[in-house]
Amino acid sequence: MTFFKQLSLQINYVFKSLFFLQYIPHAFFYSLKRDRLQRQYLPDPSANPVIQPGKLLQAQAIDRGAYFYFKQAELEISFLTADLVRVNWFPDLPPLPYAVVDRNWETVETTLSEIGNGWAIASDALSVTVGIDGSLKFCDRTGQILRIELPPQRQGEKWVHRSQLRSEERIYGLGERASSLNLRATKDELQKPKTYQMWNRDPGGRYAPGTDPIYICIPVYLGLHDRGSYLIFYENSFRAEFTFADMAIANFAGGSLRYYMTIGEPSQLSDRYTQLTGRAPLPPRWALGYHQSRWGYRTEANVRQEVKAFQTYNLPLSAVHLDIDCQVGHRAFTIDPKRFPKIDSFTQELAETGVRLIAINNPGIKFSRKSNLFLEGQVLNGFCTYPTGELAIASVWAGAMAFPDFTNPKVRAWWSRQYAYLLDVGVAGFWHDMNEPAAFVSWGDPSLPQVAQHCLEGRGGDHREAHNVYGLLEAEAAYESIRQYRPQQRPFIVSRSGWAGLQRYAWTWTGDTISTWEALRQTVATVVGLGLSGIPYTGPDIGGFQGNPSAELYLRWFQMATFLMFCRTHSSTSVAPRTPWTYGEPYLSIVRSFLQLRYRLMPYFYTIAWEVTQKGYPPVRPLFWGDRRDRSLWDIEDAFYLGDALLVCPVVQEKEQSRSLYLPQGYWYNFWNDTAIEGGKTIELDSPLEQIPLLVKAGSILPMEEDRQLILHLYPPMKKAEGATTNSQFTIDAIATLREHNSQLTHHTLHPTPYTLYTDAGDGYGESRRDRFTLTQYEDSLELTWEQQGNYDFPYQSVQLHVHGVSLQQAWVDDRETPVQGQQLQCHFFHRVRFRCD
Numbered sequence: 001m002t003f004f005k006q007l008s009l010q011i012n013y014v015f016k017s018l019f020f021l022q023y024i025p026h027a028f029f030y031s032l033k034r035d036r037l038q039r040q041y042l043p044d045p046s047a048n049p050v051i052q053p054g055k056l057l058q059a060q061a062i063d064r065g066a067y068f069y070f071k072q073a074e075l076e077i078s079f080l081t082a083d084l085v086r087v088n089w090f091p092d093l094p095p096l097p098y099a100v101v102d103r104n105w106e107t108v109e110t111t112l113s114e115i116g117n118g119w120a121i122a123s124d125a126l127s128v129t130v131g132i133d134g135s136l137k138f139c140d141r142t143g144q145i146l147r148i149e150l151p152p153q154r155q156g157e158k159w160v161h162r163s164q165l166r167s168e169e170r171i172y173g174l175g176e177r178a179s180s181l182n183l184r185a186t187k188d189e190l191q192k193p194k195t196y197q198m199w200n201r202d203p204g205g206r207y208a209p210g211t212d213p214i215y216i217c218i219p220v221y222l223g224l225h226d227r228g229s230y231l232i233f234y235e236n237s238f239r240a241e242f243t244f245a246d247m248a249i250a251n252f253a254g255g256s257l258r259y260y261m262t263i264g265e266p267s268q269l270s271d272r273y274t275q276l277t278g279r280a281p282l283p284p285r286w287a288l289g290y291h292q293s294r295w296g297y298r299t300e301a302n303v304r305q306e307v308k309a310f311q312t313y314n315l316p317l318s319a320v321h322l323d324i325d326c327q328v329g330h331r332a333f334t335i336d337p338k339r340f341p342k343i344d345s346f347t348q349e350l351a352e353t354g355v356r357l358i359a360i361n362n363p364g365i366k367f368s369r370k371s372n373l374f375l376e377g378q379v380l381n382g383f384c385t386y387p388t389g390e391l392a393i394a395s396v397w398a399g400a401m402a403f404p405d406f407t408n409p410k411v412r413a414w415w416s417r418q419y420a421y422l423l424d425v426g427v428a429g430f431w432h433d434m435n436e437p438a439a440f441v442s443w444g445d446p447s448l449p450q451v452a453q454h455c456l457e458g459r460g461g462d463h464r465e466a467h468n469v470y471g472l473l474e475a476e477a478a479y480e481s482i483r484q485y486r487p488q489q490r491p492f493i494v495s496r497s498g499w500a501g502l503q504r505y506a507w508t509w510t511g512d513t514i515s516t517w518e519a520l521r522q523t524v525a526t527v528v529g530l531g532l533s534g535i536p537y538t539g540p541d542i543g544g545f546q547g548n549p550s551a552e553l554y555l556r557w558f559q560m561a562t563f564l565m566f567c568r569t570h571s572s573t574s575v576a577p578r579t580p581w582t583y584g585e586p587y588l589s590i591v592r593s594f595l596q597l598r599y600r601l602m603p604y605f606y607t608i609a610w611e612v613t614q615k616g617y618p619p620v621r622p623l624f625w626g627d628r629r630d631r632s633l634w635d636i637e638d639a640f641y642l643g644d645a646l647l648v649c650p651v652v653q654e655k656e657q658s659r660s661l662y663l664p665q666g667y668w669y670n671f672w673n674d675t676a677i678e679g680g681k682t683i684e685l686d687s688p689l690e691q692i693p694l695l696v697k698a699g700s701i702l703p704m705e706e707d708r709q710l711i712l713h714l715y716p717p718m719k720k721a722e723g724a725t726t727n728s729q730f731t732i733d734a735i736a737t738l739r740e741h742n743s744q745l746t747h748h749t750l751h752p753t754p755y756t757l758y759t760d761a762g763d764g765y766g767e768s769r770r771d772r773f774t775l776t777q778y779e780d781s782l783e784l785t786w787e788q789q790g791n792y793d794f795p796y797q798s799v800q801l802h803v804h805g806v807s808l809q810q811a812w813v814d815d816r817e818t819p820v821q822g823q824q825l826q827c828h829f830f831h832r833v834r835f836r837c838d
Contacts, residue, residue: 026395027440034441034449041387041451045253048156053089053134059119061112064105066121068130073154075130079108082125084262084272087136089152089159092256095235096407096457098469099500101278126263138261144227146263150247157254159236162247169225170634171244172622173533174198175218176510178211181525181622181637183221184244198240198252200468200497202438202446205572206512206546209522215436215497215511217468218533219250222269229628231269233276234259237468237499239450253464266532266625267617273534274616278504280536282613284490285762286356287429287507288605289318290595291568293358293541294577298325299339300346306579307355313581315592316599320350321358321431325573330397332361332373333418335427347426356428358492363435363474364401367393373418377404382411384452384463392452394439403437403448406473407466408455415474416481423485429492430478432506435471436497471497472505479505488764494566500534507537507566515547515575520557521652525637527564531618539566546572551583552654552689555590559692560650562594563642565605565619590690603703603710603757608643610758619643623664630680632662645700645715646671649685649693658686659693667698667718674804676718696804701755701773710796714784714803716777716837717753752776760792767792782806782835794829801825806837 054071065085068075074090112121117132129137134151153160165171171183174196185193197213207214219234219242234240238255242248262272274280292310297303303320310317328334335343347357365374365383377383383402384392393400404411419430439446452463475495482491495506502508510526513519523540530538542561543554558580561567571578580591598605608619621641624633639649639661647668649661663679670677670685671694677683685693696702699717703710753775760768769790776783782803788794801824808820812834813827825833 023395023399023440024442026400028442030394030439031442031444035444037386037449037451043156045156045158051154052151056118056130056132056134059112059114059130061110064108065110066112066119066130068119070134073134073152075134077121077128077130079110079121079123079126080105080260080276081262081272082108082123083264083268084260084276085126085128086258086260087128089257092258093157093254095237095256095258096459096469098237098472099233099235099277101276101501101504103275138230138263140228140263146228146230147223147232147261152257154257159250159252159255159257161234161250161252161257161259165223165244165246165248166225166227168631169223171221171223171248173218173221173231173529174242175220175530175533175535176214176216176508176526177529178207178209178214178522178526179529180635181528182635183242190245193243193245196242198238198242198468199445200436200447200471200499202434202436203512204446206514208514208516209518216471216499216502216508216530216533216535218500218535220273220500220533221248222266222532223248224266224624224628224634226629226631228263229266229269230261230263231273232259232261233273233500235500238465239467255465266622266628267615270532270534270616270618274503277501277534279614279616280503280612282490282609283507283537284492285602285606286318286354287492288565288602288609289567289599290316291319291321291358291566292317292579293321293323293568293570295323295571295573296325296577297322300341300343303357304346304349307350307353309579309581311353313588313592315580316595317355319356319358319428321360321568321570323360323573324362324397324433327360329366329399330362331366331371332364332398333422335359335422344425347428351426351428356492357426358429358431358494359422359427360431360433361478362396362398362433363406363437363470364394364396364398364403366398367391367400367402374402376414377402377411380408380410380414382408382414384448384454386449387451387453387462392448394441394448396434396439401439403452404474405454405466406470406477407457407461409457411455412473412477412480415477416484419478419481420485423482429482429494432471432474432478432493432495432497435474435495436467437470468499471495472499472502475502475505490763490765498535503534503536508535509538509566509568509570510540512545512572513540515544515549515553517553517652517654519544520553520560520650521638523557523560524640524650524652527620528618528622528637528640531620532622534616536612536616536618536620537565539564539568541568541570543569543571543578545570546575548576549578550654551587554578554583555587555689556651556692558591559594560648560652562598563620563640563646563648563694565609567598586690593690600704600706600711601702603705603759604643604645606762607703607756607758611643623647627664630665633664636662645697645702647695647697649687649695651687651692657688658684660684661693663695668695669698669715669804670694671696676805698805699753699775701753701775703755703757705796708795708797709800710798711800711802712773712784714775714782714801716775716782716803716805718805759795769794780837782837784833784835786830786832799827799829801827801833803835803837808835809838810836 053073058069060067065078076088078086120129127139136149138147148164150162198217201213235258236255239253241251324330328336450464454466479491493506543549581588623636662682665680668677700715702713757771769792772787774785811820
């Protein structure tokens with residue numbers, strides 16, 4: 001970095017520091033007032049005795065399950081499906097249905113029987129044994145015990161829920177965590193295990209690995225051990241603490257002890273959880289492209305210059321995000337007309353080049369009678385208040401702010417209307433920031449006081465219950481606004497905060513990470529953990545938000561983000577501007593190649609997005625996803641699956657030119673050179689600066705597109721034959737030898753591999769099509785069949801088949817011999833293609 005550039009950054013830092021000084025006085029007095037009111041109004045739970053259920057007195061069969069009467073509590077167990085139960089302890093404060101979608105569950109037959117010192121309620125997939133003391137035991141259909149719970153404890157409004165953990169058990173989830181992927185304490189940590197806070201929090205403009213909590217806390221986790229896997233979701237938005245040591249302990253400050261438990265493979269758990277809390281809708285196709293952002297654009301001219309540079313450098317771009325510096329005094333729902341004088345024509349100009357404009361919005365409304373928005377909110381009685389009835393005013397970017405109460409349906413409807421004029425001028429989507437909600441404080445929790453009052457759908461309550469759902473309900477209001485004002489377009493919303501069910505309305509990103517190698521590595525665990533918590537669309541600020549990454553760090557971050565669903569560069573106003581061309585060559589050319597690869601893979605990304613709507617599977621998956629029985633996969637947090645076909649191995653250490661990985665069982669192809677690799681062992685993978693290890697699962701069909709041509713990359717299945725080599729990597733000749741061994745076993749050497757490609761117009765709610773391709777391997781040939789379904793016209797002019805790993809000799813398209821060119825075959829529609837291979 002040059003002397004003048006360093007000097008410029010130092011001057012910028014000084015000015016930004018002076019800018020923040022203006023918030024200090026109000027933050028100080030707000031913190032004092034918050035603490036005083038909380039001491040005055042918050043209940044003291046320690047004044048109450050600890051109560052357990054006591055002795056089980058009676059059990060009674062009910063529709064879907066059973067009801068149990070204890071001396072000091074009652075318990076309802078309901079089977080929503082054969083493998084999903086709802087457990088509800090009473091007395092309780094019933095949760096508001098913010099997370100769980102309305103669903104008419106099919107009837108489940110259950111049996112209630114008395115056994116020993118308790119009762120068992122069972123379906124044909126899952127049984128729950130209720131002990132005489134209120135303990136619960138969950139078993140699968142074979143009788144394997146998957147989870148054992150101790151009797152719950154209640155103290156005033158608090159609930160404490162405990163369950164035993166097996167020695168090998170791993171825990172994943174809890175929403176967004178800057179932690180290891182496995183949340184279970186290690187042996188060295190058992191004496192003082194980490195406590196995970198269930199309280200959405202702005203960490204203050206930057207955070208490092210280990211920071212807890214951060215923006216999206218969801219009380220859901222997946223347990224994995226040798227006997228199976230299960231998922232628990234607590235329908236309780238109150239502040240809570242979770243620890244995982246010898247026991248899993250959930251400690252809720254209030255609310256109900258209502259939770260859902262389901263068993264099965266990890267894929268089944270995601271399916272059930274998103275069936276319960278809702279599945280993410282299909283996004284507009286452009287949203288899966290590359291997004292560029294920076295806190296510091298300020299003017300239309302600067303944004304135009306940035307977009308022009310992308311064209312100059314031949315870099316594809318789908319969206320530009322405007323930060324708060326583009327607003328009028330950082331106020332909600334504004335774009336400064338002095339600095340964006342022709343915003344409607346500007347958004348049209350961008351759209352003609354395939355670029356959408358995304359506007360930021362914070363939830364606070366400036367506390368000023370000169371603000372019509374503030375006056376409207378007052379007329380609605382739509383702002384959060386103290387218990388005294390006084391408005392809860394706190395400082396954020398625009399100064400003193402009032403906070404809309406999104407738990408009031410009238411406020412959500414009013415808030416929805418505010419998006420309309422920005423939609424009218426062509427804004428394509430919205431970025432919700434500071435919506436934990438965040439507030440500037442001198443100490444303590446940077447949010448509204450816990451005693452702040454909320455409507456909570458007319459029932460009434462305080463911020464302890466409303467805090468974690470605040471960002472979720474803001475996202476709902478925005479989603480409904482776009483659906484109303486642009487009914488022919490799919491909403492695009494990115495929300496920093498949220499809760500269970502956020503996936504129904506918005507994407508998210510990993511927030512204000514620091515620019516370090518450790519933070520890059522952390523991103524994998526954070527994104528995978530979010531996916532296991534039901535949030536499928538997320539990604540980091542490439543390069544980190546706070547700091548100036550080296551060229552190598554930015555490149556490695558970009559290479560990883562290429563294979564995440566949300567791909568965006570963004571950075572703080574106090575750091576140097578960051579773009580794909582910032583670091584010159586060779587970094588620009590490498591970034592360009594990865595960016596172009598992402599756009600070629602768009603059919604694959606889009607089909608994964610469609611699968612999310614159908615099954616709820618996270619697009620970015622842990623390596624144990626396909627084989628939970630292999631313990632060696634349980635703790636891998638520096639690699640991930642993207643869909644079923646791709647295994648991505650980011651480089652997360654400086655100057656690393658190769659990296660090791662324990663590879664899942666089966667066979668894999670190196671994406672870059674077609675080398676075949678055997679799994680089930682630790683291997684070393686080359687990772688020169690221009691590449692990261694990228695593997696394709698044998699038997700996969702990987703769709704790409706280029707120049708209106710669909711390219712199907714076919715990766716034939718492989719199967720280890722008796723006496724075959726055990727080396728981890730194979731040449732083409734070795735693969736052929738392996739196939740010769742396989743051909744002696746059976747005519748159909750391997751099972752057919754189906755793949756469904758989803759296509760539609762890329763936006764809206766019109767016709768779609770599903771093209772089902774099935775790849776089958778025979779003794780000396782491959783066969784690909786194609787079945788078409790749906791009314792949407794095939795969008796490609798031609799089809800190219802590219803076969804990997806074997807040598808093509810001949811091809812027949814619907815029984816007509818067709819010439820091959822090397823490993824490729826050009827064709828159009830077909831029912832069956834057969835290849836003869838060596």
